[in-house]
Amino acid sequence: MFQVLNEDGEIVNKEDMPDLSDGELKELMRRMVYTRVLDQRSIALNRQGRLGFYAPTAGQEASQIASQFALEKDDFILPGYRDVPQLIWHGLPLYQAFLFSKGHYHGNQMPEGVNALSPQxxxxxxxxxxxxxxxGMKLRKKKAVAVTYTGDGGTSQGDFYEGINFAGAYNAPAIFFVQNNFFAISVPVEKQTKAKTLAQKAVAAGIEGFQVDGMDPLAMYAITKHARDRAIAGEGPALIEAITYRYGPHTMAGDDPTRYRTKELDTEWEKKDPLVRFRTYLEKKKLWSKEDEDKVIEEAKEDIKEAIKKADGYPKQKVTELIGHMFEELPYNLQEQMKEYKEKESK
Incomplete structure (x- = not known):
């Protein structure tokens, strides 16, 4: 397993230490702290009934945020439903992320210049x-990559194999992330596959595969940059298995992780917390302090307060608007429904 920073905040792999300035290290930490606060507030908002669907992200900040930190603006992100933080740091306004959770179509409309699809x-x-x-990027000769994320459960789907095989066969510039948090909802990874790692599934597709400490932000950044550089150079796609852990439930829709995870396992992974180890490392370098962290926490809370206020006040979507975004040319059955609902909305 590739690692740069261990759980004690010590560099254990100087050779692969990424070339990040002090300012970039601090910015990466800022984004991770901000994202942890966003997760905490989103869970609270969900419980208050102000958000709809929500998949917690605490514990996965390194695999999510540090990987996105290694990308460029022209790169294209294709996220899963737990990967909203990457979209936000790629340019999606926070209020739209909340609208996505509420099921509003505007939450799925990427602003001009934000290269991403809505969460799958x-x-x-x-x-x-x-x-x-x-x-498509390869055919257009763009110096950019397509990056996608799924969980360990996603590797049990046929689409997983079809995607990596197609990209490998056509030498497409893609980076495929598997955030292995060991439980596809409640199904442990050892019941999904007999493979010793998920990274080795890359072999069948003829592409590079890496298993990385997904709680280590420096390792995640370094391996993503390596994979991106290779893809841009025409050396093919990569499959990256990030060994990580989600502290919360699979989603807020009734999942109870205490039914399939032990308190001992949770405690073991909390010791590997990506924020704790990165904070320790930066504090030793005199790059981070409690004052820095408190400032980010307050900034995040204020941003979230304003964003949820905007999302709450956004015009409610109409059925006709929802239907109108489904097809470029509506089939006859939806044309009938569109006519019916336009008449209802006009009354």
Whole structure:
């Protein structure tokens, strides 16, 4: 397993230490702290009934945020439903992220210049889409990559194999992430596959595979940059298995992780917390302090307060608007429904 920073905040792999300035290290930490606060507030908002669907992210900040930190603006992100933080740092306004959770169509409309699709709900489907987007980039000779994420459960889907195989066969510039948090809802990874790692599934597709400490932000950044550089150079796609852990439930829709995870396992992974180890490392370098962290926490809370206020006050979507975004040319049955609902809305 590739690692740069261990759980004690010590560099254990100087050779692969990424070339990040002090300012960039601090910015990465800022984003991770901000994202942890966002997760905490989103859970609270969900419980208050102000958000709809929500998949917790605490524990996965390194695999999510540090990987996105290694990307460029022209790169294209195809996220799963737990990967909203990457979209936000790629340019999606926070209020739109909340609208996505509420089921509003505007939450799925990427602003001009934000290269991303809306979060995929169908498990693994984004892998096939990523292969297609990456091939399009190759045909257009763009110096960019398509990046997609799924969980360990996603590797049990046919779309996973089709996506990596297609990208490998056409040498498309794609990076496929598997955030292995060991439980696809309640199903442990050892019941999904007999493979010793998920990274080795890359072998069948003829692409590079890496298993990385997904709680280590420096390792995640370094391996993503390596994979991106290779893809841009025409050396093919990569499959990256990030060994990580989600502290909360699979989603807020009734999942109870205490039914399939032990308190001892939770405690063991909390010791590997990506924020704790990165904070320790930065504090030793005199780059981070409690004052820095408190400032980010207050900034995040204020941003979230304003964003949820805007989302709450956003015009409610109409059925006709929802239907109108489904097809470029509506089939006859939806034309009938559109007519029916336009008449109702006009009354």
């Amino acid at each position: 709900i169908i498990i693994g489907a984004q892998y096939v889409q990523a292969a297609g987007v990456a091939l």
